[in-house]
Amino acid sequence: xxxxxxxxxxxxxxxxPETLMNxxxxxxxxxxxxxxxxxxNRELTRLFxxxxxxxxxxxxxxxxxxxxxxxxxxxxxxxxxxxxxxKINNVLGQxxxxxxxxxxxxxxxxxxxxxxxxTATAAALMGMECVVFMGEExxxxxxxxxxxxxxxxxxxxxxxxxxATLKDAVSEAxxxxxxxxxxxxxxxxxxxxxxxxxxIVRDFQSVISKEIKEQLQEKEGRLPDAVIACVGGGxxxxxxxxxxxxxxxxxxIGCEAAGxxxxxxxxxxxxxxxxxxxxxxxxxxxxxxxxxxxxxxxSISAGLDYPGIGPEHAYLHDTGxxxxxxxxxxxxxxxxxxxxxxxxxxxxxxxxxxxxxAMKIAPEMDKDRIIVITISGRGDKDCAAIARYRGEDIHx
Amino acid sequence: xxxxxxAFAGGKAFIPFIxxxxxxxxxxxxxxxxxxxxxxxxxxxxxxxxxxxAEGPVIQxxxxxxLRGGVTTDKIFELVRNLRxxxxxxxxxxxxxxxxxxxGAERFISTCREIGMDGLILPDLPFEEKEEFLDVCHKYGIDxxxxxxxxxxxxxxxxxxEAEGFIYVVSSLGVTGxxxxxxTDLASIVEVIRASTDTPCAIGFGxxxxxxxRKMAGIADGAIVGxxxxxxxxxxxxxxxxxxxxxxxxxxxxVRQAEG
Numbered sequence: 001x002x003x004x005x006x007x008x009x010x011x012x013x014x015x016x017p018e019t020l021m022n023x024x025x026x027x028x029x030x031x032x033x034x035x036x037x038x039x040x041n042r043e044l045t046r047l048f049x050x051x052x053x054x055x056x057x058x059x060x061x062x063x064x065x066x067x068x069x070x071x072x073x074x075x076x077x078x079x080x081x082x083x084x085x086x087k088i089n090n091v092l093g094q095x096x097x098x099x100x101x102x103x104x105x106x107x108x109x110x111x112x113x114x115x116x117x118x119t120a121t122a123a124a125l126m127g128m129e130c131v132v133f134m135g136e137e138x139x140x141x142x143x144x145x146x147x148x149x150x151x152x153x154x155x156x157x158x159x160x161x162x163x164a165t166l167k168d169a170v171s172e173a174x175x176x177x178x179x180x181x182x183x184x185x186x187x188x189x190x191x192x193x194x195x196x197x198x199x200i201v202r203d204f205q206s207v208i209s210k211e212i213k214e215q216l217q218e219k220e221g222r223l224p225d226a227v228i229a230c231v232g233g234g235x236x237x238x239x240x241x242x243x244x245x246x247x248x249x250x251x252x253i254g255c256e257a258a259g260x261x262x263x264x265x266x267x268x269x270x271x272x273x274x275x276x277x278x279x280x281x282x283x284x285x286x287x288x289x290x291x292x293x294x295x296x297x298x299s300i301s302a303g304l305d306y307p308g309i310g311p312e313h314a315y316l317h318d319t320g321x322x323x324x325x326x327x328x329x330x331x332x333x334x335x336x337x338x339x340x341x342x343x344x345x346x347x348x349x350x351x352x353x354x355x356x357x358a359m360k361i362a363p364e365m366d367k368d369r370i371i372v373i374t375i376s377g378r379g380d381k382d383c384a385a386i387a388r389y390r391g392e393d394i395h396x
Numbered sequence: 397x398x399x400x401x402x403a404f405a406g407g408k409a410f411i412p413f414i415x416x417x418x419x420x421x422x423x424x425x426x427x428x429x430x431x432x433x434x435x436x437x438x439x440x441x442x443x444x445x446x447x448x449x450a451e452g453p454v455i456q457x458x459x460x461x462x463l464r465g466g467v468t469t470d471k472i473f474e475l476v477r478n479l480r481x482x483x484x485x486x487x488x489x490x491x492x493x494x495x496x497x498x499x500g501a502e503r504f505i506s507t508c509r510e511i512g513m514d515g516l517i518l519p520d521l522p523f524e525e526k527e528e529f530l531d532v533c534h535k536y537g538i539d540x541x542x543x544x545x546x547x548x549x550x551x552x553x554x555x556x557x558e559a560e561g562f563i564y565v566v567s568s569l570g571v572t573g574x575x576x577x578x579x580t581d582l583a584s585i586v587e588v589i590r591a592s593t594d595t596p597c598a599i600g601f602g603x604x605x606x607x608x609x610r611k612m613a614g615i616a617d618g619a620i621v622g623x624x625x626x627x628x629x630x631x632x633x634x635x636x637x638x639x640x641x642x643x644x645x646x647x648x649x650x651v652r653q654a655e656g
């Protein structure tokens with residue numbers, strides 16, 4: 001899928017300061033070596049299985065299926081992974097790679113805090129130093145995760161610049177990387193940024209679709225009709241899609257955060273409202289104004305509150321292989337509450353965007369159709385914010 | 397010879413940087429004139445970007461102040477038209493790839509030519525991605541400036557061989573901003589550059605004092621100063637231009653002392 005220059009169609013590339021070029025070249029060379037190294041893969045599989053708890057369950061949501069009255073719904077339970085989200089898949093891979101490269105320090109950006117927690121976790125496990133950049137606004141929205149990261153031994157730096165959210169955390173992590181490269185690996189959390197990050201992160205997350213395929217084969221003896229996942233940068237979505245890209249009959253649906261609606265300025269739906277641009281090391285679609293200034297995006301979900309989308313998603317959109325729909329705050333909150341009541345599963349507010357879209361399309365599909373929804377993370381972290389959204393002030 | 401190279405023909409060059417529209421475009425106009433009148437050999441005009449990832453806090457602040465003031469690419473083109481009535485010193489834009497890409501490369505770069513700009517510096521456009529704008533730059537005679545960093549090592553000669561206008565040597569790791577000490581072995585980097593090309597090179601990032609400027613101009617062909625000037629603009633606001641002029645004069649005197 002990627003060509004030699006890290007392009008997905010016209011998207012991707014390496015639009016970064018010269019200071020970082022040798023670092024990404026070194027990373028690419030190391031990755032190309034270790035991805036085919038049996039010892040590396042054995043170690044990573046052992047970490048996935050013994051530490052993260054893989055494979056994650058593919059759960060038949062019988063009550064939800066009956067309630068919606070249409071397609072059969074399966075939930076891919078990435079929320080059951082250690083640290084409570086799919087982020088650990090990528091982080092274990094990158095931390096192991098960084099360690100092999102002789103790096104002793106991990107830095108990361110985080111939005112909702114899930115990637116920060118996962119990075120802090122891997123750093124603790126592997127005895128590495130860890131610094132996490134998090135928008136100041138998000139440190140307030142996700143105070144519990146800030147505490148978790150500090151508990152795990154990481155330093156959390158609140159980022160005050162710009163809109164003080166995920167994009168600013170990425171910018172600050174990139175700035176930090178340019179100032180300290182020798183001993184530091186930037187553990188990027190999504191399928192974005194300069195090549196080779198979109199490829200590396202996708203490869204480590206592709207375990208999700210590999211498992212879905214095997215598990216559904218075992219349970220149903222066939223492929224799903226649709227795979228649905230939420231998309232911010234797009235790591236759980238590309239992980240859920242990857243092994244189905246070649247199966248034309250499987251609909252791949254990414255759910256973007258529409259915030260208060262794609263016809264408002266308070267949205268983070270990049271494919272639905274953005275246009276082609278160059279930012280954070282990649283060419284892709286971005287929410288921006290007519291002069292290319294990056295837009296201050298909004299979503300109730302800190303993890304989807306990002307003005308861009310990974311280059312491979314931009315390419316899957318261009319080719320029509322995947323569809324990208326917008327889901328509002330309201331719809332996501334409803335789905336969050338619905339899944340809790342119906343299945344006894346509290347999904348991350350990010351994942352609730354995918355649940356919301358499944359609730360729209362499942363009733364219109366025949367009963368012999370199968371939908372897989374990736375529950376990218378657990379929703380404990382969101383409970384206080386959703387309570388506030390419903391007008392109830394609770395303390396974490 | 398491009399006008400940028402001419403800027404280096406008369407000895408060691410001093411190159412000030414100003415973010416357009418900080419605090420407003422009238423002040424920028426007066427500050428750029430003050431730079432030109434006080435010996436600047438080449439002037440970098442920053443087009444603000446919402447998320448300037450190569451900048452430290454000082455220039456980030458200038459970008460945000462300018463954008464909040466309502467500055468746009470079109471208004472900056474108008475500023476340059478006004479400047480060019482009096483200022484003949486070569487000038488280059490310094491901005492981010494998306495500002496050019498989003499405006500339309502052809503439309504942006506042809507306008508640069510029309511209004512009398514000489515070059516373009518894009519810190520997020522490394523050697524591997526320069527094809528994005530290079531053909532259009534050549535079509536309109538705009539030099540696309542290459543940057544070389546302390547981490548460039550085996551890349552220095554490759555970049556230098558294809559460089560045009562001048563080479564921007566980044567003095568230190570990290571982002572823009574004043575530094576008390578510059579530790580990189582810049583003499584070795586400049587030595588590789590000189591063995592690969594006759595394109596002049598100037599050192600930037602972290603320079604604020606005349607002593608640093610003299611030292612850097614002694615190693616390379618010139619010195620670039622941004623954050624220190626932005627600090628003057630931040631301190632004096634609309635009254636800054638004479639102070640900027642005075643500072644530029646002291647820095648130009650310092651780089652002259654580096655001439656053997």
